[in-house]
Amino acid sequence: NTVSATDLDRINVLGSGNSGTVYKVTHKTTSEIYALKKVKEDMDSTSRCQLLREIEILRLVDSPYIVKCHDIFQKHSGEVSILMEYMDLGTLESLRGSAITEDQLALIARQVLKGLNYLHELKIVHRDIKPANLLRNSKEEVKIADFGVSKVVVKSLNKCNSFAGTCAYMSPERVNSEADVAEEDKANVYAGDIWSFGLTMLEILVGYFPLVPQGQKPDLATLICAVCLEESPKAPEECSEEFKSFIDCCLRKKPSERWTASQLLNHPFLLRQH
Numbered sequence: 001n002t003v004s005a006t007d008l009d010r011i012n013v014l015g016s017g018n019s020g021t022v023y024k025v026t027h028k029t030t031s032e033i034y035a036l037k038k039v040k041e042d043m044d045s046t047s048r049c050q051l052l053r054e055i056e057i058l059r060l061v062d063s064p065y066i067v068k069c070h071d072i073f074q075k076h077s078g079e080v081s082i083l084m085e086y087m088d089l090g091t092l093e094s095l096r097g098s099a100i101t102e103d104q105l106a107l108i109a110r111q112v113l114k115g116l117n118y119l120h121e122l123k124i125v126h127r128d129i130k131p132a133n134l135l136r137n138s139k140e141e142v143k144i145a146d147f148g149v150s151k152v153v154v155k156s157l158n159k160c161n162s163f164a165g166t167c168a169y170m171s172p173e174r175v176n177s178e179a180d181v182a183e184e185d186k187a188n189v190y191a192g193d194i195w196s197f198g199l200t201m202l203e204i205l206v207g208y209f210p211l212v213p214q215g216q217k218p219d220l221a222t223l224i225c226a227v228c229l230e231e232s233p234k235a236p237e238e239c240s241e242e243f244k245s246f247i248d249c250c251l252r253k254k255p256s257e258r259w260t261a262s263q264l265l266n267h268p269f270l271l272r273q274h
């Protein structure tokens with residue numbers, strides 16, 4: 001059941017971002033609907049590198065909580081298209097300020113965390129979790145998309161990277177100490193996705209970007225101050241204690257104190273019976 005690029009008809013544009021344009025397409029004979037991300041051709045080397053990384057990750061992942069990639073087309077001209085599962089309700093941006101209930105949000109949070117947990121176990125950091133990169137469909141499924149700036153955390157030892165030959169002679173205690181450092185770094189790397197996830201959940205509930213006062217357009221300086229100097233944003237007073245605690249666990253300033261995806265999946269907010 002492979003699909004060829006020439007079997008597809010464009011229906012309309014679904015959205016566009018830094019890396020290109022995403023089209024809704026239909027298969028000429030099966031009438032199946034897909035999303036086709038067409039990546040810009042005139043790419044600089046950084047973007048090209050990013051694209052290769054995205055493709056590498058898309059080939060690696062297979063989870064119900066991550067937008068499925070069916071195929072990747074590469075033309076001789078250098079043009080690259082990614083054929084994906086179509087998510088008919090678009091991004092979580094459209095939920096912002098939609099008077100969503102905590103129970104509805106818990107349903108979303110659970111799926112995003114299962115996706116993040118899956119990625120983190122594979123040693124992949126997404127690095128761009130935000131409402132625009134989480135997609136919904138009418139089966140009430142929520143999936144993570146857009147691996148443009150994601151990264152596979154390299155498990156190798158720092159020193160081994162730079163002196164590949166020499167590390168063969170490294171003592172066990174040396175290898176262990178290097179590995180410890182790497183292990184700690186990695187934990188912090190994953191915690192970055194959890195911060196972004198926490199902000200995203202809060203934004204969907206309150207209806208505006210929670211780091212700056214409502215209505216204010218965040219410039220870079222304001223954002224840096226808000227992230228580094230001020231207290232972490234909190235869920236509104238009228239929310240349930242479980243939700244307030246959930247947000248608090250995601251938005252701890254110290255990455256080592258922030259809960260992991262698998263811990264958050266067992267947080268009381270997600271374990272409530274409805």
Ligand code: ATP
Nearest residue numbers: 014015017018019020022035084085086087146148
């Ligand atoms: P950016 O770098 O600005 O985040 P991008 O160029 O990497 O964007 P994507 O985020 O992958 O591109 O997609 C751009 C937009 O296209 C999304 O925000 C969404 O509105 C739409 N879109 C992407 N993939 C799908 C899909 N599988 N189903 C439906 N809509 C999609």
Ligand code: MG
Nearest residue numbers: 017132133146
């Ligand atoms: Mg995007």
